[in-house]
Amino acid sequence: MKKIFRNLAFGLILLFLYAPILVLIIYSFNDSKIMGPWAGFTLKWYVMLFQDRYILQALYYTLIIAVVATTVSTIVGTISAVGIYRMRSGLKRPYLLLNNIPVLVPDIVMGITLMSLFIFAGMKMGLTTIIIAHITFCIPYVILAVLPRFNRLPENIFEAALDLGATPRQAFWKVLFPEILPGVTSGALIAFTLSIDDFVISFFTAGNGVSNLSITIYSMAKAGINPKINALSTIMFGCIMILLILINIRSEKGIKHIQ
Amino acid sequence: MKKILLILSLLCLPFLAGGCGSDDRAELTVYNWGDYMDPEVIAQFEEEFNCRVNYETFTSNEDMYVKVKNSSDTYDVLVPSDYMIERLISEDMLRPITKDNIPNLANIDASAQDLAFDPGNQYSVPYFYGVLGIVYNTAQVTEPVDSWNLLWNDKYASKILMYDSIRDSMGASLKRLGFSMNETSEANINAARDALIAQKPLVMAYVTDNVKSLMASGDAAMAVVYSGDAAIIMSETDNLGFAVPKEGSNAFYDNFVIPKNAQNPELAEQFINFMLTPEIAARNIEYVGYSSPNTPALALLDASWSDNAGFNISKEDLARSEIFKDLPSDVMEIYNRAWTEINVSN
Amino acid sequence: MKSFKEYIAYPYGLWMLIFIAVPLLVVVWFSFLSNPDFKAGDYTFTLDNYQEFMDPVYLELLYRSFLYAVIATLICFIIAYPLGNLIVSLPGHRQNLMIVLMIIPMWVNFLLRTYAWMVLLSGSGLISQFLGLLGFQDVSLLYTQSAVILGMVYNFFPYMLLPIYTALKKIDPDLLRAATDLGANHFQMFIKIKVPLSLPGIVSGCMMVFMPAVSTFVISNLLGGGKYMLVGNLIEQQFLTLNNWNFGSAISMVLMTIIFLVLGIARLITGKELDTGGQLL
Numbered sequence: 001m002k003k004i005f006r007n008l009a010f011g012l013i014l015l016f017l018y019a020p021i022l023v024l025i026i027y028s029f030n031d032s033k034i035m036g037p038w039a040g041f042t043l044k045w046y047v048m049l050f051q052d053r054y055i056l057q058a059l060y061y062t063l064i065i066a067v068v069a070t071t072v073s074t075i076v077g078t079i080s081a082v083g084i085y086r087m088r089s090g091l092k093r094p095y096l097l098l099n100n101i102p103v104l105v106p107d108i109v110m111g112i113t114l115m116s117l118f119i120f121a122g123m124k125m126g127l128t129t130i131i132i133a134h135i136t137f138c139i140p141y142v143i144l145a146v147l148p149r150f151n152r153l154p155e156n157i158f159e160a161a162l163d164l165g166a167t168p169r170q171a172f173w174k175v176l177f178p179e180i181l182p183g184v185t186s187g188a189l190i191a192f193t194l195s196i197d198d199f200v201i202s203f204f205t206a207g208n209g210v211s212n213l214s215i216t217i218y219s220m221a222k223a224g225i226n227p228k229i230n231a232l233s234t235i236m237f238g239c240i241m242i243l244l245i246l247i248n249i250r251s252e253k254g255i256k257h258i259q
Numbered sequence: 260m261k262k263i264l265l266i267l268s269l270l271c272l273p274f275l276a277g278g279c280g281s282d283d284r285a286e287l288t289v290y291n292w293g294d295y296m297d298p299e300v301i302a303q304f305e306e307e308f309n310c311r312v313n314y315e316t317f318t319s320n321e322d323m324y325v326k327v328k329n330s331s332d333t334y335d336v337l338v339p340s341d342y343m344i345e346r347l348i349s350e351d352m353l354r355p356i357t358k359d360n361i362p363n364l365a366n367i368d369a370s371a372q373d374l375a376f377d378p379g380n381q382y383s384v385p386y387f388y389g390v391l392g393i394v395y396n397t398a399q400v401t402e403p404v405d406s407w408n409l410l411w412n413d414k415y416a417s418k419i420l421m422y423d424s425i426r427d428s429m430g431a432s433l434k435r436l437g438f439s440m441n442e443t444s445e446a447n448i449n450a451a452r453d454a455l456i457a458q459k460p461l462v463m464a465y466v467t468d469n470v471k472s473l474m475a476s477g478d479a480a481m482a483v484v485y486s487g488d489a490a491i492i493m494s495e496t497d498n499l500g501f502a503v504p505k506e507g508s509n510a511f512y513d514n515f516v517i518p519k520n521a522q523n524p525e526l527a528e529q530f531i532n533f534m535l536t537p538e539i540a541a542r543n544i545e546y547v548g549y550s551s552p553n554t555p556a557l558a559l560l561d562a563s564w565s566d567n568a569g570f571n572i573s574k575e576d577l578a579r580s581e582i583f584k585d586l587p588s589d590v591m592e593i594y595n596r597a598w599t600e601i602n603v604s605n
Numbered sequence: 606m607k608s609f610k611e612y613i614a615y616p617y618g619l620w621m622l623i624f625i626a627v628p629l630l631v632v633v634w635f636s637f638l639s640n641p642d643f644k645a646g647d648y649t650f651t652l653d654n655y656q657e658f659m660d661p662v663y664l665e666l667l668y669r670s671f672l673y674a675v676i677a678t679l680i681c682f683i684i685a686y687p688l689g690n691l692i693v694s695l696p697g698h699r700q701n702l703m704i705v706l707m708i709i710p711m712w713v714n715f716l717l718r719t720y721a722w723m724v725l726l727s728g729s730g731l732i733s734q735f736l737g738l739l740g741f742q743d744v745s746l747l748y749t750q751s752a753v754i755l756g757m758v759y760n761f762f763p764y765m766l767l768p769i770y771t772a773l774k775k776i777d778p779d780l781l782r783a784a785t786d787l788g789a790n791h792f793q794m795f796i797k798i799k800v801p802l803s804l805p806g807i808v809s810g811c812m813m814v815f816m817p818a819v820s821t822f823v824i825s826n827l828l829g830g831g832k833y834m835l836v837g838n839l840i841e842q843q844f845l846t847l848n849n850w851n852f853g854s855a856i857s858m859v860l861m862t863i864i865f866l867v868l869g870i871a872r873l874i875t876g877k878e879l880d881t882g883g884q885l886l
Contacts, residue, residue, distance in 0.1 A: 006691050006694070009687070009688065009691055010688075010691070010703065013684065013688060013707070014706060014707075016759075017707060017710045017759075017762070018710065019725070020718065020721030020722055020724070020725055020759070021710060021713060021718075021721060023721060023724060023725055023731060024717070024720075024721050024724065027724065033472070033475070034472070034475065034476040034729055035724045035727065035729060035730050035731075036476065036729040036730075036734075053298070053302075054298075054314075076616070076617050076620075077617075079613050079614070079617075080613065080614040080616075080617040080618075081614075082613060082614070083610070083611045083612065083613040083614025083615070084611070084614050086610060086611045087611040087614060088611070091611070095614070095618060095621075098618075098621045098622075098625055098626060099621060101625050101629070102625060104816075104864070104865070104868060105861060105864070106816060106817065106819070106820030106837075106860065106861075106864065107817070107820065108820050108822065108837050108840055108841065108857070109632075109820070109840075109857050109860065109861055112632065112840065112844055112853065112854075112857055113628035113629050113631065113632045113857075114624065114628050115844070116628060116631045116632050116635065116850070116854070117624070117627060117628035117631055118330075119329050119330055119331070120631055122331050123331065124330075124331050124332060125330050125331070125332050126332075132624060133624075135620075136620070136624045136625060139617060139620075193712065196714075197712075197714055197715055199715060199716055199823065200822075200823070204844075207330060207332045209288065209313030209314065209315055213714065214714060214715065214716050217714065217716040217717060217720065218716050218823065218827075219293065219316065221716060221719070221720045221723065221827055222318070222467065222468060222469060222826070222827070223293065223294065223467075223468035223469055223471075223472075224468060224469030224470075224471060224472030224473065225469075225472050225720075225723060225724055225727065226472075229717070229720055230724075232717070233713065233714075233717045233720075233721070236713065236714060236717070237713055240709065240712050240713065241709075244705070244709070319846065321846045321847065321848075322845055322846050324848065325844075325845055325846065325847075325848045326845075328848065329848070329850075417745070423831050459832065462832065463745075463748055463830065464747075464748040464829075464830025464831060464832060465830060465831030465832065466830065466831070473728075476727070476728065476729045477728075477729065478727060478728030478729060478745060479728075595847050595849070599662065599834075599839070599842070600662050602831070602834040602838070602839075602842075603662050603663070603665060603666045603669075603834050603839075
């Protein structure tokens with residue numbers, strides 16, 4: 001009895017979570033501009049999507065921004081995390097406080113503060129300003145993901161490695177780094193996801209014809225319902241599913257490997 | 260090792276896809292209303308003049324003004340409306356047009372030139388014009404559509420769409436009360452505000468571009484629209500009508516201007532001239548739906564446009580419509596404050 | 606680790622000063638100016654902007670933003686807490702599967718998820734058609750208060766579920782078994798053990814929903830049809846449409862202060878820092 005109730009609950013929640021996405025996908029094949037009755041199967045919205053230069057351009061920028069921001073934040077974040085770990089507590093507290101601000105402060109406030117800075121400093125808004133903004137809100141998450149890993153390390157593992165004859169470089173890469181690697185990958189993943197999905201901060205710091213996917217979707221959504229957006233959703237959702245399946249296969253391979 | 264190579268090669272993909280190497284064509288940055296120019300026309304310009312057009316869009320004159328005024332982004336071509344052009348001129352933000360560089364100006368009808376906001380067309384070149392009016396669903400609306408009052412009729416509760424723009428919505432409310440759309444008296448402005456607050460429960464939404472899809476699907480019974488949007492909706496959907504209320508309305512002119520700090524003013528003038536060629540103008544008209552003062556372009560249009568009430572604006576309607584004037588900042592403060600109060604009210 | 610000094614963290618420290626601290630200070634400074642043309646430079650200190658905000662019109666707006674955010678948070682909690690318990694009761698690998706299933710929608714673009722509800726709720730959309738079948742003619746849920754709150758719940762629900770699930774999972778099942786042995790019934794176990802032990806997760810989840818909900822402008826814009834202005838919309842309007850950066854800055858400062866207050870209260874309740882759930886991935 002309890003099982004039925006439980007499965008019903010899961011079913012309802014999953015329906016709630018996926019219904020909108022499924023509707024988007026189904027209607028992306030509907031031969032009608034409005035989301036009403038079914039009017040026949042068509043792929044024309046997908047064709048129109050790929051002919052829309054603004055969407056393709058937005059996709060291009062979104063990926064570039066995400067890749068650059070993720071790479072920079074992961075490297076800088078990890079290095080800084082190492083430094084933070086060695087920091088005296090008098091400096092550590094304000095440092096971490098500053099680092100937490102982008103995490104705690106609402107997106108819109110981050111957006112307008114950065115926009116105000118750029119305007120006040122007379123900087124030209126464009127790809128550079130967006131990337132700076134993305135790096136600024138990504139690094140904190142990398143640090144938050146990597147730093148705890150240090151706290152779990154045995155106290156003098158680095159010195160122990162040195163004692164056992166490793167050079168500092170070997171000790172770092174072969175002993176320290178593998179321990180913090182899960183945090184680094186986790187941080188990189190979070191940074192990438194945040195950057196790809198960002199809207200508000202990008203909205204305020206974009207310019208000069210540079211626009212990311214979220215901004216483009218927002219303008220299109222404000223103009224009303226458009227099946228091209230549905231087609232885009234379907235493709236993006238498909239990519240996510242493929243990615244998940246790939247990750248799943250790899251992790252299962254990993255498990256089998258250990259076994 | 261293999262993993263690292265794989266990751267690195269994946270990282271390179273976006274760079275390759277975007278086209279490596281620098282783009283050394285000339286650049287033109289255009290800032291226009293959304294849905295206000297045929298993208299294929301822009302592409303054709305890029306091809307013929309071997310340049311790259313950075314095309315950005317805005318949804319209101321005010322948004323455009325804030326962006327242009329504050330950011331150090333430079334634009335080569337802007338397409339503001341009359342009152343905004345007035346403001347930009349008074350703030351010395353525009354570059355005078357060299358008429359010799361735009362021979363196609365000859366195609367523009369005299370009635371759209373030398374208007375109060377830009378005497379002698381020193382700074383602007385006409386693009387589209389229109390009037391604010393009401394588009395309505397003939398199947399759902401049984402009353403004659405001849406007054407702004409219809410938007411306050413609670414028979415159509417939750418089926419009325421208002422425009423998400425200060426001057427347009429306030430303008431409709433002012434006209435309904437018998438005031439001018441360029442009203443400066445605080446008492447009258449506040450009266451218009453109160454009427455809009457009273458109307459709010461009847462309003463389905465404050466919209467801009469999505470007025471088209473909402474009227475097309477029949478979700479809404481009537482909407483305050485610019486005539487061009489009405490023309491487009493009506494050309495695609497049946498059962499729609501367009502009317503300009505008898506109290507009078509707003510006539511607007513959207514013109515090309517070149518900001519003072521434009522990086523490429525010569526190319527900008529070529530762009531404007533290109534847009535005035537009859538074939539190009541005709542294509543834009545068919546894409547945008549707004550009325551055009553370009554006489555040879557009108558001749559190239561399909562016959563169906565002459566029946567379109569949103570496209571063919573009658574002389575009477577134009578005569579009883581006012582063009583917005585740029586109001587002094589202390590008056591605009593009253594409007595802005597009123598608008599915020601309307602937005603916040605229940 | 607003698608070769609790693611704290612200096613390597615200094616470059617980012619500088620970055621933070623330039624791109625986090627200074628922008629905030631700039632905005633704080635703007636909020637105390639009354640000159641709209643800040644470049645021209647009439648830098649007189651004034652409290653006008655804050656005073657202007659203390660107007661019933663704006664306070665009502667703030668109240669409404671709070672109300673919607675609180676309602677959305679509550680709804681998320683009411684759904685997520687029992688759900689979290691149910692998931693924890695599943696066998697191990699199924700737990701992971703179920704959690705992943707619940708989180709996948711979070712990876713779909715936020716704008717797209719909101720747009721999806723625009724489609725579903727519109728007058729000619731599925732939900733209206735369905736309600737029409739039940740006899741409710743001509744009902745459109747789009748552009749209503751419910752639509753805005755629904756949008757908040759849908760978008761931020763995973764942020765409530767994750768911390769709660771993580772916290773529930775950490776509860777040692779032996780504790781629960783001991784409690785039953787000592788005679789506790791389900792209800793007592795729930796109130797006296799589960800809730801207190803998962804409290805950090807609950808508070809975390811509430812914060813992660815409340816904060817974006819109270820400051821959103823996208824959801825109220827797309828799903829509210831411009832009728833339900835929230836604090837986020839007001840700030841956006843001041844900065845991008847009305848060119849009133851001074852007032853906009855003041856509002857942002859008020860919003861930030863309130864959020865920090867709420868965070869402070871949360872910290873008092875749980876006695877520890879906010880856990881953003883970064884470990885889960």
